[in-house]
Amino acid sequence: MGPRDDVETPSGRNGANEVDLTLVTMTFDAADVDALEAVLSKYVVVSRNHPGCRNIDLCASATTEGQFVVIEKWETPAAQQAHFDSEDMVQMAEACRGLVSSKPEVDLLAPISAHDLL
Secondary structure, rough: OOOOOOOOOOOOOOOOOOOOOEEEEEEEOOHHHHHHHHOOOOOOHHOOOOOEEEEEEEEOOOOOOOOOEEEEEEHHHHHHHHHHHHHHHHHHHHOOOEEEOOOOOEEHHHHHOOOOOO
């Protein structure tokens, strides 16, 4: 999974002279809220130390009970892909078995205004 080079943002830029960020969201609907929150919390803490990670946050939906969203920001598409292929990602996915009510939704976002303050 990685961004496509031919995808342009609505302003017409394709990343030339821009920071090459990759953003990912993963949405989980819990069958067991407490257990899923524990699994995702551990995943977020461990994953923040992966090479190329700019930030990872775990959020609970304010409008959909039992829904969690993981928001990830990576320095490059390669860093994001390496993370998705990592043992930590595999362990999280395996630990989610039986804790979700449906398959998690994963979305790759093209940044329009997603710069970190340094």
